[in-house]
Amino acid sequence: MTRQAKAVALISGGLDSLLAARVVMEQGVHVEGINFYTGFCIEGHTHAIRKKDRQRPKRNNALWSAEQLGIRLHIVDIIEEYQDVVINPKHGYGSNLNPCLDCKVFMVNKAREWIDANGFDFIITGEVIGQRPMSQRKDTLPVIARDSGAGERLVRPLCARNLPATLPEKEGWLDRERLYGFNGRSRKPQMALAKAFGFEDYAQPAGGCCFLTDKQYSLKLADLWRTRGRREYDLDDIMLLKVGRHLRPRAHFKIIVGREEGENRFLEGYRKRFISMIPTSHTGPLVLIDGEVGPGDIELAARLTARFSQGRDAALVTVEVRQTDGMTQSLDVIPVPSEEIPGDWYV
Numbered sequence: 001m002t003r004q005a006k007a008v009a010l011i012s013g014g015l016d017s018l019l020a021a022r023v024v025m026e027q028g029v030h031v032e033g034i035n036f037y038t039g040f041c042i043e044g045h046t047h048a049i050r051k052k053d054r055q056r057p058k059r060n061n062a063l064w065s066a067e068q069l070g071i072r073l074h075i076v077d078i079i080e081e082y083q084d085v086v087i088n089p090k091h092g093y094g095s096n097l098n099p100c101l102d103c104k105v106f107m108v109n110k111a112r113e114w115i116d117a118n119g120f121d122f123i124i125t126g127e128v129i130g131q132r133p134m135s136q137r138k139d140t141l142p143v144i145a146r147d148s149g150a151g152e153r154l155v156r157p158l159c160a161r162n163l164p165a166t167l168p169e170k171e172g173w174l175d176r177e178r179l180y181g182f183n184g185r186s187r188k189p190q191m192a193l194a195k196a197f198g199f200e201d202y203a204q205p206a207g208g209c210c211f212l213t214d215k216q217y218s219l220k221l222a223d224l225w226r227t228r229g230r231r232e233y234d235l236d237d238i239m240l241l242k243v244g245r246h247l248r249p250r251a252h253f254k255i256i257v258g259r260e261e262g263e264n265r266f267l268e269g270y271r272k273r274f275i276s277m278i279p280t281s282h283t284g285p286l287v288l289i290d291g292e293v294g295p296g297d298i299e300l301a302a303r304l305t306a307r308f309s310q311g312r313d314a315a316l317v318t319v320e321v322r323q324t325d326g327m328t329q330s331l332d333v334i335p336v337p338s339e340e341i342p343g344d345w346y347v
Contacts, residue, residue, distance in 0.1 A: 013061025284309025
């Protein structure tokens with residue numbers, strides 16, 4: 001008897017990776033999933049915090065995909081290792097701070113290390129030629145296979161018939177005629193295949209899963225690097241850039257303003273790391289101050305805090321200022337008029 005081939009599928013939680021794994025499973029290959037956690041994943045963060053997103057599913061789509069497929073999923077934390085990909089991408093960024101080509105090379109390389117350590121034969125991804133402008137072009141797909149070290153052990157079942165034969169096809173583990181030749185940006189072929197497999201509920205087909213592809217988030221990250229004078233970040237930085245209004249009234253500090261109750265509660269967890277403010281005479285947001293500040297900066301931040309409170313039109317608003325050691329003071333301040341807040345203060 002010929003032994004059963006074993007493959008690991010990169011499972012992002014999107015439709016393409018779900019389908020790619022299923023196509024290979026249909027040929028009798030043992031498939032397990034792997035999901036890499038970078039910290040920049042969209043799902044499960046702001047969806048769980050903001051009121052406007054509370055009707056959206058809170059599930060982890062990678063875990064959900066594995067459940068639909070009936071396979072084991074390995075979730076791997078790569079936050080620390082991934083920093084060099086974000087900060088120093090060999091192939092550069094996309095339209096924002098998304099290092100998509102370097103990201104895919106990195107993840108396929110990690111999958112290659114995993115199959116070598118666990119006795120698996122090849123790697124599955126859901127890539128489709130022409131689907132993404134940076135990492136899924138006909139000229140970049142070979143770069144991923146080469147630079148990751150995966151070579152012919154990397155299979156793209158959804159577009160395989162548009163590419164040279166891979167090792168699993170040459171070894172007879174996969175029948176090339178039962179793979180697909182999808183190409184281009186249309187998702188209709190994938191949606192039709194999902195229907196044929198009986199998948200009715202899946203993540204938004206054209207949805208992104210990484211905050212680095214978001215223009216506003218990328219601007220905030222670039223601002224963070226610029227003002228710190230160095231390109232670095234930690235997990236708290238990643239999380240805080242996803243929450244609240246960010247205003248930089250002075251080069252040396254910015255404020256993070258909670259936009260609603262859920263964000264205010266989330267920001268509460270950072271009051272031992274940052275000076276914080278909250279109006280006490282009127283209903284208003286919790287505000288964090290990020291940077292080194294003096295008395296004049298504190299007053300300006302308090303006036304901005306008052307501006308975003310229910311007392312924005314009041315003569316005076318009382319704002320409680322809390323230091324990181326828990327010491328507090330109260331300031332009576334005049335709210336900054338809206339017309340006096342330049343647009344370039346908003347990060």
